[in-house]
Amino acid sequence: MAGAVAGIPPDGMLLAVLADEDTITGFLLAGVGNVDLRKKRNYLVVDSKTPVRQIESSFKEFCARDDIAVILISQQVAGQIRNVIQQHNKPIPAVLEIPSKDCPYDPAQDTLLTRVKHIAGFN
Amino acid sequence: MYGFEMMSFNIKDGFLESIVRGHRSGLLTVADYNNLSQCETLDDIKLNLTSTDYGAYLVNEASPIYTATIVEKCTQKLVNDWNYMRTQADEKLATFMDYCTYGHMIDNVVLIVTGTLHERDVQELLDKCHPLGMFDSIATLAVAQNMRELFRLVLVDTPLAPYFSENLTHEDLDEMNIEIMRNTLYKAYLDDFAAYCQSLGGATAEIMGDMLAFETDRRALNITLNSIGTELTREDRKKLYSNFGLLYPHGHNELAMAEDFDQIRSAMEKVPAYSGIFSKLGYGESQMLDKLLYEEEVKKCVDCFEQQFHYGVFYAYMKLREQEIRNVMWVSECVAQDQKGRIADGIVYLF
Amino acid sequence: MSTARYTVAPTVTMLTMMKARLVGATKGHALLKKKADALTMRFRQLLKEIIEAKENLGATMKGSFFAYTEAQYAAGEGIKHTIMDNVDTAVVKVRGALDNVAGVKIPRFSSFVIPGETKMDLTGLGRGGQQLQSCRKAYQSAVELLVQLANLQTAFLTLDEALKVTNRRVNALENVVKPKLENTISYIKAELDELEREEFFRLKKVQKNKQKNQAKAEAEFATAMAELQEATADTLDMPPFDPKMPGQNVQPPASSSLLNYKEDDMLF
Numbered sequence: 001m002a003g004a005v006a007g008i009p010p011d012g013m014l015l016a017v018l019a020d021e022d023t024i025t026g027f028l029l030a031g032v033g034n035v036d037l038r039k040k041r042n043y044l045v046v047d048s049k050t051p052v053r054q055i056e057s058s059f060k061e062f063c064a065r066d067d068i069a070v071i072l073i074s075q076q077v078a079g080q081i082r083n084v085i086q087q088h089n090k091p092i093p094a095v096l097e098i099p100s101k102d103c104p105y106d107p108a109q110d111t112l113l114t115r116v117k118h119i120a121g122f123n
Numbered sequence: 124m125y126g127f128e129m130m131s132f133n134i135k136d137g138f139l140e141s142i143v144r145g146h147r148s149g150l151l152t153v154a155d156y157n158n159l160s161q162c163e164t165l166d167d168i169k170l171n172l173t174s175t176d177y178g179a180y181l182v183n184e185a186s187p188i189y190t191a192t193i194v195e196k197c198t199q200k201l202v203n204d205w206n207y208m209r210t211q212a213d214e215k216l217a218t219f220m221d222y223c224t225y226g227h228m229i230d231n232v233v234l235i236v237t238g239t240l241h242e243r244d245v246q247e248l249l250d251k252c253h254p255l256g257m258f259d260s261i262a263t264l265a266v267a268q269n270m271r272e273l274f275r276l277v278l279v280d281t282p283l284a285p286y287f288s289e290n291l292t293h294e295d296l297d298e299m300n301i302e303i304m305r306n307t308l309y310k311a312y313l314d315d316f317a318a319y320c321q322s323l324g325g326a327t328a329e330i331m332g333d334m335l336a337f338e339t340d341r342r343a344l345n346i347t348l349n350s351i352g353t354e355l356t357r358e359d360r361k362k363l364y365s366n367f368g369l370l371y372p373h374g375h376n377e378l379a380m381a382e383d384f385d386q387i388r389s390a391m392e393k394v395p396a397y398s399g400i401f402s403k404l405g406y407g408e409s410q411m412l413d414k415l416l417y418e419e420e421v422k423k424c425v426d427c428f429e430q431q432f433h434y435g436v437f438y439a440y441m442k443l444r445e446q447e448i449r450n451v452m453w454v455s456e457c458v459a460q461d462q463k464g465r466i467a468d469g470i471v472y473l474f
Numbered sequence: 475m476s477t478a479r480y481t482v483a484p485t486v487t488m489l490t491m492m493k494a495r496l497v498g499a500t501k502g503h504a505l506l507k508k509k510a511d512a513l514t515m516r517f518r519q520l521l522k523e524i525i526e527a528k529e530n531l532g533a534t535m536k537g538s539f540f541a542y543t544e545a546q547y548a549a550g551e552g553i554k555h556t557i558m559d560n561v562d563t564a565v566v567k568v569r570g571a572l573d574n575v576a577g578v579k580i581p582r583f584s585s586f587v588i589p590g591e592t593k594m595d596l597t598g599l600g601r602g603g604q605q606l607q608s609c610r611k612a613y614q615s616a617v618e619l620l621v622q623l624a625n626l627q628t629a630f631l632t633l634d635e636a637l638k639v640t641n642r643r644v645n646a647l648e649n650v651v652k653p654k655l656e657n658t659i660s661y662i663k664a665e666l667d668e669l670e671r672e673e674f675f676r677l678k679k680v681q682k683n684k685q686k687n688q689a690k691a692e693a694e695f696a697t698a699m700a701e702l703q704e705a706t707a708d709t710l711d712m713p714p715f716d717p718k719m720p721g722q723n724v725q726p727p728a729s730s731s732l733l734n735y736k737e738d739d740m741l742f
Binding site for chain 2: 536539540543544546547548551552555556559560596597598599600601602603604605607
C-alpha cells in the first residue's frame with residue numbers, strides 16, 4: 001500500500017478509460033488521453049465487436065501500469081468483465097464505474113456501491 | 124444566359140430537378156417533428172421514422188437501436204439519393220454536384236491523413252469517412268508515410284489537388300496544425316466553388332452566390348469566434364477567410380482584429396443581412412448563435428426552391444437533408460439521454 | 475471463557491513480569507480502541523459521502539454527455555474522429571498526496587490540468603468550436619468529480635482494510651491476550667499461596683512433632699526420677715524434702731528439663 005503511494009510520479013499520474021466511443025471521445029476532448037512513445041494508449045474503445053478477452057487484457061494491463069491512478073470503466077463494459085473487477089482489490093488504481101451515454105447510471109449494479117451500502121446498513 | 128434558362132434547362136436537367144423536388148417533399152415536416160418529440164424511446168423514434176422516407180432504411184434494424192445507427196441510416200438515404208442523381212446528371216450538373224461534396228472530401232482526406240500519421244488501420248479509417256466525400260483513390264491515401272509523399276503520390280490525382288498546390292507549401296504540409304490545414308483547404312474550395320457557380324451564370328450564379336456567401340461568412344465568423352484566445356495569429360486568421368462573401372473585404376479586416384464576441388458582433392452587424400440575426404441575440408450570448416445560423420441557412424435553402432431552372436436546389440437539398448439528419452440526431456439523443464426538455468433547443472424546422 | 479494460560483514457572487519474578495505485560499496490553503488495547511474509533515468515525519463519514527457522490531455522478535455525467543451531443547450537433551458527426559486522432563499527451567493528470575487518519579495513510583488524488591496550448595484548442599475551428607470547448611469544460615469538471623470519487627473509493631478500501639486489522643488486534647488483545655495474562659497471573663498467585671500454605675502446614679507439623687517428643691521425654695524422665703527416689707529411700711532412708719541436703723543438689727530433674735525445653739523453643 002505504502003509502496004504504491006510512494007510510487008506516484010511527481011509529474012502526475014494518468015486516468016485510464018474503458019468505454020464506448022462517444023463516452024471516450026468526451027474524455028479525450030477534456031485531455032485525458034495519452035499516447036506514449038510506443039503508441040500505447042491509456043484508453044480502449046469498446047463497441048459491440050470488441051471481444052471480452054481484449055477488454056479483460058486491457059483492464060489488467062491498466063491495473064498493472066504504475067502510472068495510472070484511476071481507471072474509469074463504463075457500467076456496460078464493467079458488466080462484461082465483472083469477475084475481473086471484483087478480483088481487483090488494491091486501492092491503486094481505483095476502479096470507478098461510470099455511466100455510459102446510451103444507458104443511464106444504475107447504482108444497483110455498482111460493485112463498490114453495493115458493498116458500501118451493505119456496510120452502511122441500508123439497502 | 125440569364126432569363127433564358129427555361130428554354131434549355133429542361134433538356135438536360137429537367138428530370139433531375141423534378142426528382143430533387145420530389146425528394147424535397149419527403150423531408151420531415153413540423154408535424155413529423157412533433158411526433159418524434161413525443162417519443163419515449165429510440166424504438167418509438169424508429170417506428171415514427173418508418174412512416175417517412177427513411178422507412179425502408181430503418182425497418183430492418185434490430186432493437187436495441189442506437190442514435191448512431193439512426194444517423195447512419197438516414198445518411199445512407201441521402202447518399203443513395205445523391206448518387207442516383209449524380210449518375211443521371213449531365214456534365215455541368217455533375218460537376219456542380221461534385222463540387223457540393225468536396226467539403227466532405229476535404230474532411231475525409233484530413234481524417235485519413237491524420238489517421239495515417241497516427242498509424243491507424245486503413246480499413247477502420249475508411250469506415251469512418253463520410254460516404255459523400257469518397258473518391259476512388261481514397262484508400263491509397265494511407266500508403267503515404269509523410270505529407271509530402273502523400274501529396275505527390277495521391278492527392279495530385281484528386282479534385283482537391285489544386286487546393287493543396289495553390290495554398291500549401293511543402294513545409295506547411297509537414298508542420299501545419301491539421302485544423303488550419305483543413306480550413307485553408309476549405310477556403311480554397313469555397314473560392315473555387317463560387318467561381319464555378321459564377322461561370323455557370325444565370326439563376327444558378329445568383330442563387331448559389333448568395334448561398335455560398337452565407338456559407339463563407341458563417342465560416343469566417345466561426346473561425347474568428349473559435350480562434351479567440353488561441354495560438355492563431357491575426358494574419359493567419361485572415362488567411363482562412365475566403366475571397367468573397369458579404370463580409371469581404373472590410374468585414375474580414377474587422378473580424379481579423381476582433382478579440383471578443385462584442386467586437387465580432389459589431390463587425391457582423393455592419394452587414395444588413397446579418398444584423399437581423401444578431402438582433403435576436405442578447406449581448407454576451409454566443410451559445411445560441413449556431414442555431415440561429417442554421418435557421419438562416421435553412422431559410423435560404425428553402426427559398427431556393429422558390430425558383431426554377433437552376434442548380435441551387437441540389438445544393439439546398441443536400442444542406443436540408445443534412446440539417447434534418449442533425450435534427451433527428453438531436454431528438455434521438457435527447458430521448459436517449461432523457462433530456463426531453465431540451466428537444467426544442469436543437470430542432471431547426473425546415474418548413 | 476478460556477482457561478488458557480502461558481506455561482510459566484510460578485515464581486514471584488514471573489508474577490511481576492506478567493503483571494507488567496498485562497499493564498502493557500491494557501494500555502495497547504485502549505490506544506487501539508481509540509484508533510479504531512477514529513477510523514470508524516471517518517469511515518462512516520466516507521460511506522455517506524460515497525453514496526452521495528455516486529448518486530451525483532449520474533447527473534453530472536448526464537450533463538457532460540449532453541454537452542457532447544451539443545458539440546456533435548454543432549460540429550458534425552465526424553468530429554469524434556478528429557478528436558480521436560488529436561490525442562497526444564494527457565493534459566489532465568492526477569496528483570497523489572498522502573492523508574493521515576489515525577496513523578493510516580490514505581492516498582489522496584487531485585486532478586489538475588497542465589496549462590498551455592493543446593492541439594485540441596483549434597478543433598472545430600470551422601464550426602462548432604465553441605460547443606466543443608464547453609463540452610471540454612463539462613468533461614473536465616466531470617473528471618474532477620470522478621477523481622474525487624476515486625479518492626473516496628480508495629480511502630474507503632484502505633480504511634476498510636485498516637479497520638479490519640485494527641479491530642482484529644483490539645479483539646485479539648481483549649479476548650485472547652488479556653484473559654491469558656490474567657489467567658496466568660491468577661495461576662501464579664494461586665500457586666504461590668498454595669506453596670505458602672504448605673510451608674505453614676509443614677511448620678505446624680514440625681512443631682507438633684517436637685511437642686510430642688518433648689512430652690514423651692518429660693514423662694520418661696519423671697518415671698526415671700520416681701524409680702530413683704524409690705531406690706534411694708530404700709537404701710539411705712532420707713527425709714524427702716530437705717533443701718539443705720547436699721545430695722539433693724546433684725540431681726535437680728525438674729529444673730534441668732525446663733531448661734531443655736527452652737532451648738528447643740529458641741530454635742524457632
